[in-house]
Every structure is written in structure tokens, then in C-alpha cells.
Amino acid sequence: MARYRPWRQIAADLRRAIETGEYGPGERLPTGGALMERYGVARQTVQNAIEQLRSEGLISSTPGGRVQVRTRRPIQRLARNRLSREERVEGRGAFLTDAAAGQWRPQVDVTIHPQAADAAVAHELRLTDGAEVFVRERVMRADGVPVQLATSYLPRDLTRGTAIEQENTGPGGIYARLEETGHRLIHFVERVRTSAPDDTEAAALGIGRGEPVLRITRVAYSSDRALELNRIVAVAERFELVYELPAD
Amino acid sequence: MARYRPWRQIAADLRRAIETGEYGPGERLPTGGALMERYGVARQTVQNAIEQLRSEGLISSTPGGRVQVRTRRPIQRLARNRLSREERVEGRGAFLTDAAAGQWRPQVDVTIHPQAADAAVAHELRLTDGAEVFVRERVMRADGVPVQLATSYLPRDLTRGTAIEQENTGPGGIYARLEETGHRLIHFVERVRTSAPDDTEAAALGIGRGEPVLRITRVAYSSDRALELNRIVAVAERFELVYELPAD
DNA sequence: AAGTGGTCTAGACCACTTG
DNA sequence: AAGTGGTCTAGACCACTTG
Secondary structure (H helix, E strand, O other): OOOOOHHHHHHHHHHHHHHOOOOOOOOEOOOHHHHHHHHOOOHHHHHHHHHHHHHOOOEEEOOOOOEEEOOOOOEEEEHHHHOOHHHHHOOOOHHHHHHHHHOOOEEEEEEEEEEEOOHHHHHHHOOOOOOEEEEEEEEEEEOOEEEEEEEEEEEHHHHOOOHHHOOOOOOOHHHHHHHHOOOOOOEEEEEEEEEOOOHHHHHHHOOOOOOOEEEEEEEEEOOOOEEEEEEEEEEHHHEEEEEEEEOO | OOOOOHHHHHHHHHHHHHHOOOOOOOOEOOOHHHHHHHHOOOHHHHHHHHHHHHHOOOEEEOOOOOEEEOOOOOEEEEHHHHOOHHHHHOOOOHHHHHHHHHOOOEEEEEEEEEEEOOHHHHHHHOOOOOOEEEEEEEEEEEOOEEEEEEEEEEEHHHHOOOHHHOOOOOOOHHHHHHHHOOOOOOEEEEEEEEEOOOHHHHHHHOOOOOOOEEEEEEEEEOOOOEEEEEEEEEEHHHEEEEEEEEOO
16 A cells, blocks of 8 residues: 555555446445545545545445445437437427437426526627526436536527417427527537536536536527527536537 | 635635636635635645635646646637548648647647557447557647547558558548548547546646546548547546537 | 544645745 | 645544434
8 A cells, every 4th residue: 555645546446346346336335434444544535535536427425325336327418319300390309309319217397587698698699788588497307316407598589479488388399489480490509618516506416526517508590690598517427428520 | 714614615715816817817826825824724625625626627736836727728629620521631630720720839749559459449440359450649739738638540451551550641631541542431420528537647638636538439430331439538628629510 | 323425623744846 | 945735644523314
């Protein structure tokens, strides 16, 4: 046992044990006390090793609870299929499309309200500061566990008098409603970044510090204007983003 | 000062100071000792706050060095343009295309060797286990700082006798060479995940634990086969991935 | 009530960078 | 040589979960 940075060795040992299946998905790791004794180290040192494995996405832990090997497979988020017109016509939103492909149970909670666009939202939608937008905030769950927050902003003139201002937007969701009112979608641009969550996001997603999130900013365009800004915060460990790109 | 989890307050104060510009890009934060005194807390508590800000991508720190506000803007990685045939014909590789768009100085170090495909590589390229592949390992730097590792695997029968087996693959890189030998690229599939780096990756990229990386797996396809597997490990904080998606 | 993961203090030392 | 960020020990307590 190295005297300097023994947490590396502890993390390496546990990582190997997980990868070889000694600790299978959903199983508990040894308790902190057991690891302290086994390696002859202090509590903080064990904690450093645990923190590393958590940031690698191998384990999850809850205070008072237990340290568990992660069991859930990543949700495949299929960028091409999920936004296709075919799926929209069939009446499924993108999250539901992913669920059907991945065989998990989707659940979406929505809150809606109009508001004045701040500078960032106005810039993305090419509106003037303070223009009215309609906001749909969604918490998405997979098999009951929150995995994603998505907040959509649409220029109010596109949504007034449509089902987009209802809690339930109807079959095909907001994109189907936009196309019905003559706003044909041409393309989407997605920008992907990653970072740690802030306190509000961490609480809503039920994750701790150090568990990274994906931040996806998506703008939907018609031929002449920006129709929707969607800001997504997703538990990084739970997702694999899949993009299909033409070579031409 | 809250007695329980004071690191949250310390992190919040520092975050605000960075966001308001009190500590500008490249500037140092107060030393650990100063923060211990100011908040009346122990060293570990300050460390917890610093760790949080680092995982949010706001600061970077080096042992013996200093804690600095991050200065570099994210590298825009433009998935559509960077792989377009037009760019390839103009003779620029994808990384160089990004550099031209983002105005930073690119540098690529390459090591090359043939090897037998392991099970994972064989699966992605639809080869039999142990089939020979040609491997190109690249370390990519922006303005001298390592930002990305990329390892390409190509079936050996596609590369033998071509410049793909040279260090310098010539104008347009390996995709241009593949197309010259009759393997027309039809599409790419990119899969994006994120996690912490392992020790080797952290050392090569010069980042610490808790700084997440993006793991991008890209496969290039012709009409009838998989031509190349590229495994990319990129410093998450430095990148913004941009994808353009058709609505049809 | 007992157990567990997480956080805290106080003090020490290590590895590294800057003068 | 001095300063700094990072890690460690030993022990305590907190918040939470499970019995």
C-alpha cells in the first residue's frame, strides 16, 4: 500500500472488482468502515476513492444509504430518429420515441407559463429583449427516476391559441402543432456541453456534486425563423447521445 | 456561516465573484490559507468548495501552482462542417477545420502501428476477432495545450500501401485517402458519453480527477462496410459539440 | 436504535512551482 | 527557500435510511 495517495489504489481495486463482476449491478460495495480497516487508512481517504468512482459513473451513493454499483444501462438518445417527421406524424414525442426504443417506462411532468424573454433566450430565438415567450418546463423520468430536465421557449405569437399553451400538447407534441399552423420545421441545431449541476438541478435530478450533467441547447428552425429553444439538462451517466451525420 | 456543509456557501461566494468578474479569466483565487481564515474553516472544507468549482469547469488548479479562473473559451466542434466532403477536398482534416473556425493554433502528434483487433474494435468494424487493423493514435493540442486524444482503427486491407500507414496521411487526411481508393463515405455515426478520465488519460490531457471528459465513438461507413472506428477522449470543459439535424 | 455515507476540525506532510 | 494545492490521520458529529 502506497503511503502517498492510497486512494488511487483503493479506487483501482474497487474498479477492477466491479469490472470483473465481483460486485454486480445493484450490489453494495463494502462499507466505509470495512475499507478503512482493510487498507488501514482514514475515513477521508476512503471517501476520496468513492468520489472518484462516482465521477466515473461506476457507482452511486446516498447519505445514510449505501454505495451501489450502477445498474442502469445508458438511455440511447437517437438524434436522428427522435426528431424525424415520421415519428412526429405517428404522434410520439422525442422522449417517448427513445423510451420505446430502449424499453423503459417514460413519465413527463409539465409546468407551463408565459414570460418575458431574457437576453439569452431572446438572442437564441432572434427576438427583442423582453418579447413574450411561452415556457414549458418538463421533468422527465425513466422508470420513475428523474433523468432529464427540459425547458422549451417559444415566441408567444406562435403558441397563442394552440395546444402548445395547454399542459397536454396532443399527439406529436409541439412540433406537430407548429407544423399544423404552417411553420414547417427545416432543421435543428444542437449544442452539447457538460459540467456539474447547480444546486437546483442537482436536487431536481436527485444527483450529488461531482456527477456531471449534459447541457444540450437545441434550436428548431423553419425556413425563415427560430421556432423553439429547448434547454436540456440530463444526467450524463444515464445518456448516450447518438448522431448520424451524412458525409456530403 | 452555516455550520453544516459550509463548503456550499464558500463555493457559492466564489462562483458569484467569478461570474460578476471580481476574479477575471486567468486571475488567481484567494489562497487556501486565506479562505480558511476568512471563513474560519479547516483546510479540507476549503478543498471541498474548490473541488466543486473545478467540476463545474469554472476554475483549474495545479498542485504547487495556483487556483485560476478558467480563461479559454470552448472549442466549437462543428459536426456538420467538419466532416463535409467539401472540407476534405480542400485538404483540411476535421481538427484543422475547427481550428480555422475558432482561431486557435492546432498541433497534432501521431503514433502509428498495426495490431490485432480486440473484441470491441472487431465488433464496431464488423471484423472477426483478431483481424489486423491499422491504428493511428493522435494527441491534439490547441495553442500548445492538450485537449483531445483520438485513436483511429481501420481494417488493414483498406490501409496497406496507402498514405494512411504513413505518419503524414497527406491533404484531406485518411478520409481523402479512403475515397481515392474507391471507398466512398456515406455517413458517420457518433455516440457521445461523458465520464471521468482514467489515470492514463488524465496524465496525457493534463487534467485532474473530477474533470470530466467527453467520450466520442465515431464510425465511418461506406455503402457496404465500416471503414474506420475513431475513439475520441476530449476535455469536456474545452468543447462544445455542435450538431445540425435535418427535420425530415 | 443502529448503521452508514458525508462532512468537519486540527494538524501534519508531500509534491510541485516560483522566486 | 518559501509558498501553495493536495492528501493524509484520528476523531467527532450530522443527516439520512433501514430495521
